[in-house]
Amino acid sequence: MSTGLPHHQAIPVSPVATATSSVETRAAGPARPRRRRWTRFILPVYSWLVIAYLIFPIGVMILYSFNKVTAGLQQVSFAWNGFTLQWYKEWSNIPGLTSAFWLSVRLAIASTVFSTVIGTLLALALVRYQGRRFRGKTLIEQTMFLNIAAPEVVLGASLLGLFITINLARGFVTLLLAHVAFSIAYVAVTVRARMSGFDRSLEEAAADLGANSWVIFRKITFPLIMPGILAGALMAFALSIDDFVTSNFVSGSATPFPVWVYGATRIGIPPQVFVFGTAIFTVGILCAIASVIIGWRKPT
């Protein structure tokens, strides 16, 4: 199964898994070799324009993180006032923003740990057991799909409804519960996509050689599905650190980074927001590249 996860901050995981199968069909597209007209440039030029369009706002964000502020208030202005490194030097000058950022990082780490473990176990169950061995599999798959496809505002509102009904105070705990709830399905889908080409005969060989279940898991299964788990973990981290809608409903007094930024749009964005945005972007891209490289070196 080839998948590209189309939600939030998806990491291009599964396309890596399909790369091997694409090599053989690479040359066999609808291109006819004798086509030599100028029209052959239309598609590539168009595609590069779309890519430029997708990257353009990110360039704007990075550019404006170097924009001088001329007015009294420290807000990013729509006009370009000149280059400065001031906001990088003073990155932690906005107390609310810095604490919101660290809250988001702590939340994302905790949510990643929980959802990666739980989601990987679910993916193992889904890949290995079918039919009569695993009754209720369809129900779980449908729940996962609904969880991914439902509008986020519904998930956030319904979680807040639950927390109000059981009288649970909103804060870090409710944020964590909610973030794990929307990450599990993504992690399971990601890990499952990377496990579908798994060669079971390796485990059988280990069993033939006298390895017990735990040794098989530790020495064979886990190293082989590791890239998938890593990709799932990156996905969970990205989903959590970027989430606004659900967090806005269940955050209460704790304010994660996206909620803080959304609140700041009412009064004006301090330039440090773009510094944080640039930093998160850089780290994310580096992780994605690392994930792709690990995927190359250890094909599952």
Next chain:
Amino acid sequence: MEQTVPADHTGNLGDSRRRFRPGKFLAPYLLSLPAGLWLLILFLIPLVVMLSLSLQTCNPATGACVMTWHWAEFGQQLSLYHTQFITSIWFAGAATLICLVVSFPISYWIAFYGGRRKNFFLLMLLVPFFVSFVIRTVVWEFILSDQGIVLGALKNAGLLPQSFHILATGWAVIAGLAYNYLPFTALPLYVAIERIDKRVLDAAYDLYATKREAFLRVILPLTIPGIFAAFLLTFIPALGDYVNQQILGGTGDTMIGTVIQNSFLTTLDYPGGSALSTVLLAVALLGIFGYARILGSRTIEEYL
């Protein structure tokens, strides 16, 4: 980890195979138990709670809610906020259409001509996701602002009248939605086109199909399930989105997500907000079940 033994396996798997081991039968259930419980308690039960809340009557002063089976809540909320529902459907629909038209050619190009650089191009499609959703939308506010780097430059060059503006209109919201949700459309489309057996195309050409006929009668019909999946995966989240409208739109074109958020967080009208969320969820479910009914329930999961 338990291992299943293929029927044609002739080797000796040792003692572990002959002993009765309950773990072998319980394994799938134990593995899926934590995820199942988490999703049950923090996804399915909240949806039931939401439905129940929408039928309760709450005391605005104390916040205490009692079940009154107040079905009229749905009618009241819909008559109050049907404009916002229609606005949401219009914005999300227009944005989804733009996404489909813009991303089909690039998905097609990556699937057929991406070659070894497919992964690179897919990463490029996902690049926007590496910037926070809220920040991305704020940046569009900068780009579309009256004196910003695009409109300001065009105005200074005399290409646009000075009075021209796009921020705080519905078009800005549609532009923001189309940008933010484009990868949601492009990736399912890519999966669908990539999956086409290239030999079917060769066969079409062998039978003297022109490029146009091959596209219209082979490629397009084979990607229909992918197009529908892309439509759902873009339209449903865009329908509930309110960040784009709040940051880029004006005051007159409020979307339903804003109303739900305000009901829960500002006016504390839990039954009203729950009723509207339930309707929104019902619209999403209708789309998903419609898809499953026409194109089969298994297929949509393949596009995730």
